[in-house]
Amino acid sequence: MKRWTLWVPLALFALFCAFAGWQLSRPKDEFVESTMIGKALPEFDLRAATADRPALATRDFLDGKPRLLNVFASWCVPCAAEAPQLEALRRRGVDIVAVAIRDRPDDVAAFLARYGNPYSRIGADDLSEVQLEIGSSGVPETFVIDGKGIIRYQHIGDIRPGDVSMLLTKLEDVR
Amino acid sequence: MIAELGLAALWLAAALAALQLVAGILAQRDSGASLAMLARPAAIMQGLLAAFAFLMLLVVFAQTDLSVKLVAMNSHSEKPLIFKLAGAFGNHEGSMLLWITIMALSGALIAALERRLPEKTMLATMAAQAFVGLGFYAFLLFSSNPFERLPQPAPEGMGLNPLLQDIGLVFHPPTLYVGYVGLSVAFSFAVGALLTRQVTPDFARAMRPWVLGAWIFLTLGITAGSYWAYYELGWGGWWFWDPVENASLMPWLAATALLHSASVLAARDALRAWTIMLGVIAFSMSMVGTFLVRSGILTSVHAFAVDPERGTFILVLLTIYIGGALLLFGLRAGTVSEGERFSVASREAALVFNNVMLSAILGVVLLGTLYPLVTEAFNVRVSVGPPYFNPVGALFVFPMILVMMVGPLLRWRRDTISRLAKPLALVAAAMAVGLLLIAVLSPVGILPLLGLVLSLGLAIASLMPLRGRKLRLLPIATWGMIMAHFGIAVALFGMASESAFSQEKLAAVKVGESASVGPWTVVLADVVPTAGPNWTALEGRLLVSYKGGTAKEIDPQSRNFWAPPQETTESALVTRWNGQLYAVVGREAGPGRWQLRLWWKPFVPFIWYGGVLVALGGVLALIGRVAADLKRRNVKSRSALRRTEKAA
Numbered sequence: 001m002k003r004w005t006l007w008v009p010l011a012l013f014a015l016f017c018a019f020a021g022w023q024l025s026r027p028k029d030e031f032v033e034s035t036m037i038g039k040a041l042p043e044f045d046l047r048a049a050t051a052d053r054p055a056l057a058t059r060d061f062l063d064g065k066p067r068l069l070n071v072f073a074s075w076c077v078p079c080a081a082e083a084p085q086l087e088a089l090r091r092r093g094v095d096i097v098a099v100a101i102r103d104r105p106d107d108v109a110a111f112l113a114r115y116g117n118p119y120s121r122i123g124a125d126d127l128s129e130v131q132l133e134i135g136s137s138g139v140p141e142t143f144v145i146d147g148k149g150i151i152r153y154q155h156i157g158d159i160r161p162g163d164v165s166m167l168l169t170k171l172e173d174v175r
Numbered sequence: 176m177i178a179e180l181g182l183a184a185l186w187l188a189a190a191l192a193a194l195q196l197v198a199g200i201l202a203q204r205d206s207g208a209s210l211a212m213l214a215r216p217a218a219i220m221q222g223l224l225a226a227f228a229f230l231m232l233l234v235v236f237a238q239t240d241l242s243v244k245l246v247a248m249n250s251h252s253e254k255p256l257i258f259k260l261a262g263a264f265g266n267h268e269g270s271m272l273l274w275i276t277i278m279a280l281s282g283a284l285i286a287a288l289e290r291r292l293p294e295k296t297m298l299a300t301m302a303a304q305a306f307v308g309l310g311f312y313a314f315l316l317f318s319s320n321p322f323e324r325l326p327q328p329a330p331e332g333m334g335l336n337p338l339l340q341d342i343g344l345v346f347h348p349p350t351l352y353v354g355y356v357g358l359s360v361a362f363s364f365a366v367g368a369l370l371t372r373q374v375t376p377d378f379a380r381a382m383r384p385w386v387l388g389a390w391i392f393l394t395l396g397i398t399a400g401s402y403w404a405y406y407e408l409g410w411g412g413w414w415f416w417d418p419v420e421n422a423s424l425m426p427w428l429a430a431t432a433l434l435h436s437a438s439v440l441a442a443r444d445a446l447r448a449w450t451i452m453l454g455v456i457a458f459s460m461s462m463v464g465t466f467l468v469r470s471g472i473l474t475s476v477h478a479f480a481v482d483p484e485r486g487t488f489i490l491v492l493l494t495i496y497i498g499g500a501l502l503l504f505g506l507r508a509g510t511v512s513e514g515e516r517f518s519v520a521s522r523e524a525a526l527v528f529n530n531v532m533l534s535a536i537l538g539v540v541l542l543g544t545l546y547p548l549v550t551e552a553f554n555v556r557v558s559v560g561p562p563y564f565n566p567v568g569a570l571f572v573f574p575m576i577l578v579m580m581v582g583p584l585l586r587w588r589r590d591t592i593s594r595l596a597k598p599l600a601l602v603a604a605a606m607a608v609g610l611l612l613i614a615v616l617s618p619v620g621i622l623p624l625l626g627l628v629l630s631l632g633l634a635i636a637s638l639m640p641l642r643g644r645k646l647r648l649l650p651i652a653t654w655g656m657i658m659a660h661f662g663i664a665v666a667l668f669g670m671a672s673e674s675a676f677s678q679e680k681l682a683a684v685k686v687g688e689s690a691s692v693g694p695w696t697v698v699l700a701d702v703v704p705t706a707g708p709n710w711t712a713l714e715g716r717l718l719v720s721y722k723g724g725t726a727k728e729i730d731p732q733s734r735n736f737w738a739p740p741q742e743t744t745e746s747a748l749v750t751r752w753n754g755q756l757y758a759v760v761g762r763e764a765g766p767g768r769w770q771l772r773l774w775w776k777p778f779v780p781f782i783w784y785g786g787v788l789v790a791l792g793g794v795l796a797l798i799g800r801v802a803a804d805l806k807r808r809n810v811k812s813r814s815a816l817r818r819t820e821k822a823a
Contacts (some may be wrong), residue, residue, distance in 0.1 A: 074330075080325075
């Protein structure tokens with residue numbers, strides 16, 4: 001065997017590592033983005049999901065103030081995981097409204113009592129109708145809605161601590 | 176408390192791995208010789224601690240402790256106990272813990288049992304095993320802690336993917352993992368031998384049983400995985416060339432080549448550098464496979480842990496371990512002489528040919544798996560499937576099978592083909608008759624035709640080594656080889672037959688109506704709702720009869736799981752000696768009509784019978800090798816005893 005052939009495996013492997021590293025460093029958009037971004041919220045008028053917060057309708061978004069619309073459910077574990085981040089956003093003065101998906105009032109109340117209640121309004125979406133109309137495919141998801149009721153940004157999955165400042169910037173951008 | 180115990184055990188095990196590494200390195204010099212005594216106990220203790228940590232994970236899953244994040248994300252209180260336990264490794268963190276546990280346990284086993292190698296080589300081997308282990312401990316502890324607690328316990332778990340709630344999952348991943356990770360021992364042996372320049376027949380003999388053990392599990396794991404995909408996914412196929420399947424096939428191919436080249440090294444002191452290379456490659460393929468699946472750079476139906484951050488971590492580990500081993504190989508292999516020479520017609524030459532073919536198949540599979548990754552660089556999305564893998568793989572499989580027929584009949588070092596004229600003529604005649612019969616009876620594609628004929632030839636040829644031998648005196652390891660080669664013939668027959676003769680029928684039938692596929696008549700007797708512990712289902716009551724014989728009831732289901740919500744199809748099978756009827760019930764197709772999907776697959780179970788035979792052949796070979804080793808050790812110690820008596 002020639003000496004140089006002994007280095008062929010290492011060279012091939014280096015090539016593989018280079019490719020794999022380059023692939024990993026590329027951002028991958030594997031989420032299904034809502035086609036509703038840039039469009040107005042659909043018309044809806046949901047009943048209140050709990051006794052101690054008002055209900056939610058499209059007209060509540062038209063007051064000129066940007067806010068977050070959080071899609072959550074009491075039966076969803078990542079929703080509990082993002083609760084501290086929502087609370088942090090609320091303390092920074094962000095108005096957060098929510099849609100509770102396929103939930104019971106008692107369960108929602110118990111969930112909020114346990115993990116905190118950062119919401120100013122909570123609508124109950126018993127059949128995921130509003131959820132589907134705004135282009136959300138799971139829980140939790142968070143939308144940035146501008147003061148005219150137009151969907152500006154969609155965050156899929158739970159809000160991680162690193163996402164808080166990103167969401168604040170997005171809200172600032174649409175002001 | 177239990178989770179914390181597990182975590183503490185993991186940290187301790189990692190610390191012991193560090194100790195094992197340092198002791199193994201320092202003991203290479205005379206000044207550190209006193210540290211040598213630490214390495215073996217450290218390895219054994221490390222294995223026990225890792226096993227303890229894994230046991231603790233099983234306990235938190237059995238108790239459904241929802242304050243542990245992993246349990247909350249992957250289990251559910253209403254799941255049957257066996258699936259709760261299986262859920263412990265049906266996720267990224269748990270399966271990595273299983274990985275490290277097996278790795279530490281195999282390290283403990285070599286530390287406890289292996290006494291043949293020179294002590295310094297053994298210390299270097301244990302240091303290498305600890306070095307690889309440390310990387311995976313770091314991965315587990317810093318980025319994938321399975322024992323992480325939630326700030327607040329979850330009210331209920333999210334459940335386990337219903338496809339995974341199957342008895343197959345309980346055994347398939349651990350089996351496969353023992354295979355993957357068992358190969359780490361071969362990797363460490365290769366690195367240890369390179370470091371201490373001890374690439375000898377003794378090294379091959381010491382490594383062989385470990386490779387054989389891992390290879391048996393890998394064979395069983397792949398066979399079981401293939402059967403699981405066949406009956407659980409409800410697609411009627413048994414191999415999909417999915418990246419994860421390829422990830423399990425590639426280490427198997429490398430390990431198969433390694434077994435054969437280690438035989439040459441053990442028997443004839445040839446192929447030194449090549450054997451070392453394969454030792455490195457086999458475990459590297461396990462790690463590359465894991466990386467491809469976990470990092471998300473390839474999309475796969477199995478990808479349960481897609482996370483670029485983890486991908487980066489594994490890539491760094493790969494670069495250190497595989498890159499380091501290959502660098503060492505480049506530096507040292509040139510100083511390892513190639514060893515004994517042999518002629519073209521010899522057992523060695525046949526084994527070399529087999530090795531080259533296996534490596535080529537490995538290359539074909541690797542290229543096909545990575546190709547989408549490469550084209551994506553140029554923004555072209557492709558998926559590589561059977562149209563590439565089947566013919567290109569066959570290009571190398573078929574010549575390999577031809578040489579497999581001859582190889583075991585050849586003598587070591589030098590032989591003549593003319594000596595084998597008679598048996599080979601017999602095999603060739605059988606294949607010619609088979610070819611004619613099939614060509615006349617039913618037209619089939621060229622690949623299945625060749626597959627059928629070659630499987631016939633190999634089945635006969637694999638029994639040829641029995642010719643003219645006293646069966647009682649034949650070594651057990653030789654029986655193992657015969658059985659494994661015969662198993663390959665059986666599996667190939669199943670694959671070729673499935674591809675050549677399968678019949679499929681898709682029908683929409685009302686209750687009371689019938690459909691037929693091949694020799695089977697299927698009557699949809701009823702469709703009834705039914706329920707299990709965590710699912711509801713529509714169950715089709717099918718009355719099936721073979722060639723108008725007595726009817727038998729089978730009940731395929733379309734299941735709805737509620738945690739997490741997902742639909743699965745549970746196929747129903749009728750196995751006869753000459754094939755399988757495969758039935759799936761689908762949705763309602765119009766009022767009162769139900770979709771029925773039926774397959775008649777002649778001889779398809781032979782694929783898995785063959786796989787089991789191959790694994791059993793491995794078991795026989797392992798028993799034979801270990802028994803021979805023990806005998807040799809006894810003889811040695813007895814002669815040593817005699818010598819000391821004489822001296823006295």
